[in-house]
Structure formats: structure tokens, C-alpha cells
Amino acid sequence: QGVQIIVFPEDGIHGFNYSRESIYHFLETIPDPRSVKWNPCLEPQAFNNTEVLQRLSCMAKEGRMYLVANMPDKQPCNSDPHCPSDGRYQFNTDVVFSDDGTLVARYHKQNLFFEFEFDTPREVEHVVFDTPFAGKFGVFTCFDLLFYEPAVSLIEKHAVQQIVFPSAWMNTLPLLTAIQSQRAFATAFNINFLAANLHHPILRMTGSGIYSPSKSVYYHNEENEEGKLLVAELPISPTKPQTDQAKFMSDNYTITPLTELMGNLQVCYKSLCCYLTYELAAAHKEQYALVVFDGPHKVKGKYYIQVCALIKCAGPGLDTCGVAVREATSIIDFKLWGNFSAKHIFPEILASKMTLDLPDSIGWENNTTYHMSKKGMTSGLITAGLYGRWYEKD
Structure with missing residues (x-):
């Protein structure tokens, strides 16, 4: 369909309701793409135990599109005085691959929502990646939306006009349903906002959308267990609705x-x-x-x-x-x-x-x-x- 970027939801690969110990086998060590250039699809042996990263990289390469996904990450930290007792940090992590399969961005979620299996990063990360079709994109995750750091600060400091947003958002009436909050954020900051929410109606997790200040394509279905792929075309430079x-x-x-x-x-x-x-x-x-x-x-x-x-x-x-x-x-x-x-x-x-x-x-x-x-x-x-x-x- 000519798609240039695709966004998958938070927790969509590994699920949820884990302890720190039980999620261990889903963890992969994700290198920092600012210091390591790596294409997992073409170089699968460069890092051990990275099957999920390899699969995502090949999906991006074969589909010739940028790909954003959410997965758990582990980072050894024995020399860090703040290191947990088990010798590693565990992070809720977004990864971004370019259309040739290269890992171009990694973001560790700052604002955790009852996610006791993960650690909160000691420093807030502002993660931005460049694309040839729409310039700079920013990335953050779910509960981050409600806080100044990193969501608002990222937009203000880096002049980002496009945001990708994996989430597992629980709809909360009357003010904080997923599509309501997604649309409000796009409108408030005059940006394009690509939100992929986990579809799990039993847990009130429904509602994904592709938004600009003047256009919305969204899906919200609390009755049907089947999800839906949303496809839309957005302006590169979003404009406020004409008045x-x-x-x-x-x-x-x-x-x-x-x-x-x-x-x-x-x-x-x-x-x-x-x-x-x-x-x-x-x-x-x-x-x-x-x-x-x-x-x-x-x-x-x-x-x-x-x-x-x-x-x-x-x-x-x-x-x-x-x-x-x-x-x-x-x-x-x-x-x-x-x-x-x-x-x-x-x-x-x-x-x-x-x-x-x-x-x-x-x-x-x-x-x-x-x-x-x-x-x-x-x-x-x-x-x-x-x-x-x-x-x-x-």
C-alpha cells in the first residue's frame, strides 16, 4: 500500500503481567544505535540471543519501510553503583529500524505504569530519528504522554513534528480514553501523531489512530477481539485546521x-x-x-x-x-x-x-x-x- 513507516503497539510481542524474574527469557540486549551501527537481518551473529531484533529488522528490510516496535531490553550494569542486585537493568523499550533493516533508534520508557518487571531510566531519554520522507520523528511510550518529560520536552527542544507512539493504554472515561488523548495531543502541539494501541477489550485497551491537527483516522472497538490495520497519508508539515x-x-x-x-x-x-x-x-x-x-x-x-x-x-x-x-x-x-x-x-x-x-x-x-x-x-x-x-x- 506504499507505506513508509509502520508502528506496532506496546507489549504486543511479549505481553504483560510478568515479574522481574519471569520476563527474563524475553529480554534481549539492545545496543545503542548512537554508538553501534548494526543491521540484525544482515549481521545476525554480531550479538547473541537477538532473535526478535533479527525478525523485526528483516520485516523492515523486506517491507522496505521504517518499523517501530516495543520489546523488553536488558543492559548489564555490574560496574554501576545503582545497578540492581541481579546485575542488569531491565527496560521497557521501543526500537526503530530503517527501511534497509538498520537499527536507528532505541528508547527506554521513562514513566512506568505498574510495570514492576522494569527499571526506570536514571536519565530521561529524548530519542529522535531521521527519515528521508518526513524528516525527524520522536518516540515515546504510553504513560509518557501525560508527563512533561519526555513527551513535551522532546517536542519543544527538538522541534519534532512527527511522533510515533506504541502504547497499551487502558481507556478511562471521561477524560482519558486512548483516541481522545491521542487526538488531543496532536491538536495541542500541532503535530502528526502515529499511535498504535494494544487491542485487548477485556482490559479496556482499545483505540489506535493516525492524527494530524486537521485529520484523524482511528479505530476504537470494545466489542470485537480482532484488531485493525490503519493506513493513512499525512502532510509532512502539519497545519492547524483552517479557521x-x-x-x-x-x-x-x-x-x-x-x-x-x-x-x-x-x-x-x-x-x-x-x-x-x-x-x-x-x-x-x-x-x-x-x-x-x-x-x-x-x-x-x-x-x-x-x-x-x-x-x-x-x-x-x-x-x-x-x-x-x-x-x-x-x-x-x-x-x-x-x-x-x-x-x-x-x-x-x-x-x-x-x-x-x-x-x-x-x-x-x-x-x-x-x-x-x-x-x-x-x-x-x-x-x-x-x-x-x-x-x-x-
Whole structure:
């Protein structure tokens, strides 16, 4: 499929729930590629007991792609005063191979999550590797995502725009599901983020994705035991979603267009942020946009509104998105929500030729966000809106 880099999940090779002793037979001594140039597929005898490294190297070479995987590593340390009593460090480790099978990067996970079989590195590692197709990539693992070191520091100090992220992430509602956290990180730092999560629904480990600030391809299935291969094309230099201003009923809304057949969008106005997850039918040719407004409406009376809406534009340009339309053919499945301060929210779905459609679900989530979702519309979408009235600010 023309893939240039592939990422495998954390713990995918060896599993988990080991003691320090029971994981021993899965450990391989992984040399530091900064000091040793080694192609395990072509030089299998250079280091003993490296069957997994050899297999991964040959996979990268035969597939002609960069390969990122996670495996356990052991490093002898008898001369180190901090060395464990068994004479070795054991690390949760990411390895990266170039498209000719050469080991080009090794990263030891810094922030362990109840992984008593492994040691925490005494020094934080910022691991970066270069590629001919997208420049520099950074790498870190799972629980690292929630800490300044190494995740944020790596991006800030090395100007990395691409991250590879093996993980075995346990979904934790309402704020820390895998796809939620992955997407948020890509958006916050304006980067491309390639996240491979272990698929183990019984342990709430589901959700992988390929993200840029304006595009998401992800898979989250808590019911099916089978995993899924995700393939996507990303821009080398990620850009933030395009936003503009458009006038609606004399108010200046902030607006961002839907540019893909499926994805996630976020757009904010003052303290109100609106979010959209959507999927369009493949045959659509119409332009849609996510719009937001938070302020007083001053025409024919003054009253305060907060609005999140998915709207059809009159033409291909954003300057047409405030123009009234009455017909549409595009069928869109969506979930729309926002962090409203207004307590009275009016959900509405207007379909083609001035017909109405019912949402599948509406309501407050954790008293912080109001949502509306719909699948299987009966006709093309004109507007799906959450119209909030903040009566106290009139």
C-alpha cells in the first residue's frame, strides 16, 4: 500500500503481567544505535540471543519501510553503583529500524505504569530519528504522554513534528480514553501523531489512530477481539485546521471547514469550544463547516447566545457559509458537542427542503458538555445546531 513507516503497539510481542524474574527469557540486549551501527537481518551473529531484533529488522528490510516496535531490553550494569542486585537493568523499550533493516533508534520508557518487571531510566531519554520522507520523528511510550518529560520536552527542544507512539493504554472515561488523548495531543502541539494501541477489550485497551491537527483516522472497538490495520497519508508539515469568520444573522461566527470524508474538528470562540466527530457519505460534493459563536446578538433586541453548529455552505468557499440554503443531498453521521456555560440548550436538525430529523441522543455529559448525535439521516443535512441561551447575560 506504499507505506513508509509502520508502528506496532506496546507489549504486543511479549505481553504483560510478568515479574522481574519471569520476563527474563524475553529480554534481549539492545545496543545503542548512537554508538553501534548494526543491521540484525544482515549481521545476525554480531550479538547473541537477538532473535526478535533479527525478525523485526528483516520485516523492515523486506517491507522496505521504517518499523517501530516495543520489546523488553536488558543492559548489564555490574560496574554501576545503582545497578540492581541481579546485575542488569531491565527496560521497557521501543526500537526503530530503517527501511534497509538498520537499527536507528532505541528508547527506554521513562514513566512506568505498574510495570514492576522494569527499571526506570536514571536519565530521561529524548530519542529522535531521521527519515528521508518526513524528516525527524520522536518516540515515546504510553504513560509518557501525560508527563512533561519526555513527551513535551522532546517536542519543544527538538522541534519534532512527527511522533510515533506504541502504547497499551487502558481507556478511562471521561477524560482519558486512548483516541481522545491521542487526538488531543496532536491538536495541542500541532503535530502528526502515529499511535498504535494494544487491542485487548477485556482490559479496556482499545483505540489506535493516525492524527494530524486537521485529520484523524482511528479505530476504537470494545466489542470485537480482532484488531485493525490503519493506513493513512499525512502532510509532512502539519497545519492547524483552517479557521475564518463568517456572518450569520448579523453575528460574526468563527468557522472551520470539513475537508475530509471523516474526522474530528474543534473550533473555539471566547470560552466556548465546539467539537465534531463526523463521517460523510463518499458521494458527497457539498461543502460543510463547523461554526461557533459566544456573545450578545444585537439585532432586533439584545440577547446572549452560545452556538455550536454543523452547517451546509452555499458553495465551495467559506465566504458562502453564511448564505441561506434550502436543499442538500449529503448524508452525515455526526456527534456535536460543546462546553456551554449557558444552561438552556436547544438542539435542532434541519434537513433538505425544510424537513426535520430527530437526533439519536442529546443531553449533558458530566454537567460540563452538551451533545447531540445522529446516524442515518433520512435526507441531506442543512443544519445541525446546539443553540444556547444564556438568559442571565441578556
